[in-house]
Amino acid sequence: MVIFKVLSESFSQAIQQLTGNKLRSFLTLLGITIGIFCVIAVLSAVDSLEENIVQSFDKLGNDVIYVGKEPWSEDFSQNYWKYIGRPAPSMADLKAIKNKSKLSSAVSLSVFVPGGKIKTDHSYVEGAYFAGITDDYDKMIKFEFEDGRYFSTSEFYNGSEQIILGHKLAEDLFEAGEAVGSRVKAFGKYFVVCGVLKKEGKSLVNIMPTDQAAFIPWNTMAKQISLHAYSNWRTSLNVKALRGVDQEELKLEIASILRPVRGLKPIDSDNFAINQLTMLTNIISQVFTVMNTAGFVIGLFSMLVGAFGVANIMFVTVKERTSLIGIKMAIGAKRNYILLEFLLEAIILCLIGALVGLILVGLILALLSQVSSFALYVSIKNIFTGLILAIIIGIIAGIVPALQASRMDPVEAIRK
Numbered sequence: 001m002v003i004f005k006v007l008s009e010s011f012s013q014a015i016q017q018l019t020g021n022k023l024r025s026f027l028t029l030l031g032i033t034i035g036i037f038c039v040i041a042v043l044s045a046v047d048s049l050e051e052n053i054v055q056s057f058d059k060l061g062n063d064v065i066y067v068g069k070e071p072w073s074e075d076f077s078q079n080y081w082k083y084i085g086r087p088a089p090s091m092a093d094l095k096a097i098k099n100k101s102k103l104s105s106a107v108s109l110s111v112f113v114p115g116g117k118i119k120t121d122h123s124y125v126e127g128a129y130f131a132g133i134t135d136d137y138d139k140m141i142k143f144e145f146e147d148g149r150y151f152s153t154s155e156f157y158n159g160s161e162q163i164i165l166g167h168k169l170a171e172d173l174f175e176a177g178e179a180v181g182s183r184v185k186a187f188g189k190y191f192v193v194c195g196v197l198k199k200e201g202k203s204l205v206n207i208m209p210t211d212q213a214a215f216i217p218w219n220t221m222a223k224q225i226s227l228h229a230y231s232n233w234r235t236s237l238n239v240k241a242l243r244g245v246d247q248e249e250l251k252l253e254i255a256s257i258l259r260p261v262r263g264l265k266p267i268d269s270d271n272f273a274i275n276q277l278t279m280l281t282n283i284i285s286q287v288f289t290v291m292n293t294a295g296f297v298i299g300l301f302s303m304l305v306g307a308f309g310v311a312n313i314m315f316v317t318v319k320e321r322t323s324l325i326g327i328k329m330a331i332g333a334k335r336n337y338i339l340l341e342f343l344l345e346a347i348i349l350c351l352i353g354a355l356v357g358l359i360l361v362g363l364i365l366a367l368l369s370q371v372s373s374f375a376l377y378v379s380i381k382n383i384f385t386g387l388i389l390a391i392i393i394g395i396i397a398g399i400v401p402a403l404q405a406s407r408m409d410p411v412e413a414i415r416k
Contacts, residue, residue: 031306032353042295067237089237106136132221148180148195159219163191168211187224314401326413339406346398354390
């Protein structure tokens with residue numbers, strides 16, 4: 001009960017400090033507010049950015065291995081000649097993994113042809129993004145249909161003239177609800193639209209820009225264009241792991257299957273690269289860790305300035321209440337309660353400044369979300385981080401004035 005009484009009095013006195021001298025209070029809390037604002041704004045912006053990028057990667061599947069020419073961990077521009085002579089993933093590779101792999105649940109091939117033209121009798125779109133895919137591709141990428149369906153098995157193997165359109169592509173070519181069953185022309189050939197994907201929405205990193213994409217069965221695309229001409233860097237062999245299978249084990253199995261298919265001897269190096277999304281997400285996490293650290297250090301300096309301001313106002317408060325402190329001690333108040341009273345007051349002042357900073361961060365991020373390509377928000381974790389930092393700064397700023405108050409001689413204090 002005594003603790004609650006001390007807390008109540010500390011809160012009341014903190015409010016009195018704020019309202020009694022508004023200019024002094026404003027200047028005192030400004031440092032805390034700016035410090036919390038800097039730290040939480042940076043942490044929240046970086047967290048929002050990282051989540052948006054990770055979600056973009058998630059569309060490709062966290063349990064999928066990607067076999068291509070070059071490893072994602074190396075700079076392609078600096079190692080072009082190192083990998084240009086390697087064979088692109090082929091149908092032979094796909095069949096070998098399908099027949100021999102015991103750790104995979106699905107295997108697919110995909111080839112990407114950007115910058116194409118697609119049209120109807122009344123409209124057209126330049127720069128469409130075409131993808132030739134095999135039948136298990138929908139198990140790699142999370143397809144969600146607004147209308148229509150995925151390709152059937154017979155459409156894949158017979159090379160039928162069917163096509164799936166991304167939301168934006170269908171929107172530009174047709175009136176709402178008219179796309180499925182209609183015809184479009186691409187590569188000089190007519191295709192029937194069998195499905196329209198749901199809108200992908202805003203994304204900072206468009207790894208797979210499905211809104212502007214058109215998907216065609218692999219065998220159908222092979223009839224229209226020379227896939228070899230596009231296979232150098234745009235073909236990928238995608239292998240999805242069975243549930244519970246370790247990706248490192250799957251990578252070893254894939255390598256053991258592909259090496260004989262490609263005629264490699266035991267002493268030969270792999271002429272393929274096996275990639276996974278964690279290679280990219282780990283690099284991104286390292287970058288964001290550095291950004292978070294930099295933002296935290298910048299905000300910390302501002303909060304330290306604010307801590308000196310709070311310490312100053314607490315020293316003034318102790319001096320103003322010296323006689324009151326002496327009276328409290330004279331009637332039986334323990335030194336620990338005096339120390340706690342002033343320490344809690346300093347913490348409450350810092351928490352008020354932190355709350356103002358958090359509200360400002362929330363408002364500014366909400367406004368920026370309206371104009372940015374991804375959502376910005378303040379997470380619960382970052383809110384708690386801001387409040388904990390405020391408590392720590394309050395303890396640092398208030399401990400010396402609180403100790404000074406608790407160590408006063410009651411008689412001397414009353415006389416002053």
